[in-house]
Amino acid sequence: MSVLKRINTSTSMRARVALGAVLTTVTAGAVTGAVMHKEVTLAVDGQTMHVSTMAFSVGSVLRDNGIDPADGDKVNVPLSSAPRDNQTITVDRLKKVQLVVDGRPLNITTNASTVGQVLAERGMATSAVTAPLNDVLPVDGADLDVTLPKRVKLDDGGQKSTPSIAAKTVGDLLARAGKPLSPTDKVVPAAQTPVSKDMDIRVTRIKTEEKTLTEDVKPPENTKDDDTLTRGTKKVEDPGTPGKADVKYSITTVNGKVVKKTKISEKVLVEPKAATVRVGTKPGAPAVPYGVWDRLAQCESTGNWAINSGNGFYGGIQFDQNTWDRWGGQEYAPRPDLATREEQIAIAEKTQAAQGWGAWPSCSSQIGLR
Incomplete structure (x- = not known):
């Protein structure tokens, strides 16, 4: 018969009491371990990790995970305090930044974790930096x-504004303003010129593209x-x-205005029907459109x-009559009033x-x- 069997079947009160004491001790130890075990989040310079701990103090939790706060480092809770389950412990270490x-150059110390945070501390949140703002x-x-x-x-091509932008060069400024230069654009001063306060920048936008237009x-x-x-x-x-024809053009614009339009090709869609025009052969003065002579006649x-x-x-x-005859009026009519408008003109x-x-x-x- 096994020992356990003997104990279970024993009528001895002492054996039963002894077994109960052993079980109570084991259970109490298990409960105590469960109570002491905690899940904690460590956020060190913005980088987080989740750890399990049975340490009695925040300082011990940090040391157990290779973190030993030095003078100037900031911890969001006292190092001597007891850690709590699901607690977040934040450590922002002191850094030297130029x-x-x-x-x-400006030398500073900071507990900021990222480039963006240190700029914000100095009131430079909108400033341009070579490193990304979220870099640690x-x-x-x-x-x-x-x-x-x-x-x-x-x-910019006739559109005037006064933007305030952090940029090293004129080209960078235009890019940050959402108006980058194309290879054909021109800018004064040159794109690589350092930006200075109240600088005058003039951009000429030059664009050449091909377009196909349907034309008569x-x-x-x-x-x-x-x-x-x-x-x-x-007389028609x-x-x-x-x-109708599809005509392809190369069109160059300067600040949106067409300055050059060159035909590249033409594809006739519908052939035109020729017009018939009668051309006069009768002797007489040629036709003259309305103009200065009509204005003079209106007055005279x-x-x-x-x-x-x-x-x-x-x-x-x-x-x-003398003027009419002198300058050849008889070729048309005996008197001016008998000649046509065109002949009088x-x-x-000549007069x-x-x-x-x-x-x-x-x-x-x-x-x-x-």
Whole structure:
């Protein structure tokens, strides 16, 4: 019979009491161990780790995990205090940092954990640094190159602003402003120029791109002579029909305005239908669009090119007979009022070339010709 069996079957009260004492001791030890065991989070210079501990003090927890706070280090709870389950113990160690601010060195000590935190401590949270803001500061020291924000006067392709940006060079400033330079852009001063306070920066945005546009194709003209129309006169008999084509262009813009447009290729989609135009062959003065002679006639004769007032002056611009004859008017008609508008203008141009606008002294002055 086994010992356990004997004890269980024994009628001895002493044996039963002894067994109970042993079981009580084992149970109490297990309960005590469970109570002393704790889960703790250590956050050292922003880096966290989760540990299990049965230590009686925060200092012991740290030492057990290779962390021995020195003078100047900051711990968020007293080292002598007892750790609690699920507690976070924070240690921010003292560090020596050299800040080079716009080229000027500044030595400081800090308990900050990251580059961003040390800048925030110094009121430089928006400053530019060579290291990322979330980089962890090493305990044995660090050098940080810091550029403070500077307000500048920026003219970017005609859009003016006064941004305050931390950047070392003009090119960096434009990139940080969300307006980086393209290889074809121009900037004054040059992109590598160091930024200074109140600097004037002028950017010219130059862009060349290819675009395909669908355009009308002008109908070609088929002409035929018409002896009922005066020479120089054209009359459209059939306007034809424009075609369609995809035309590829190389387009260069400066600050958004087109300065050069070069055709690269053309693909006709719809062929145009040719127009038919009648061209006058009848002798006479060529057609003249509305212009200065009509303004002069409006003053001289209220624009009546066929007027004969009976005072010795004829036509829209009031020729006398001698002037008409001298400059070849008889080629067209016996008197000015019997000639067409175009024929009167042809003689008027010869008169003006010889005598100037003084041939019509009053009206030429009134309409600002002299």
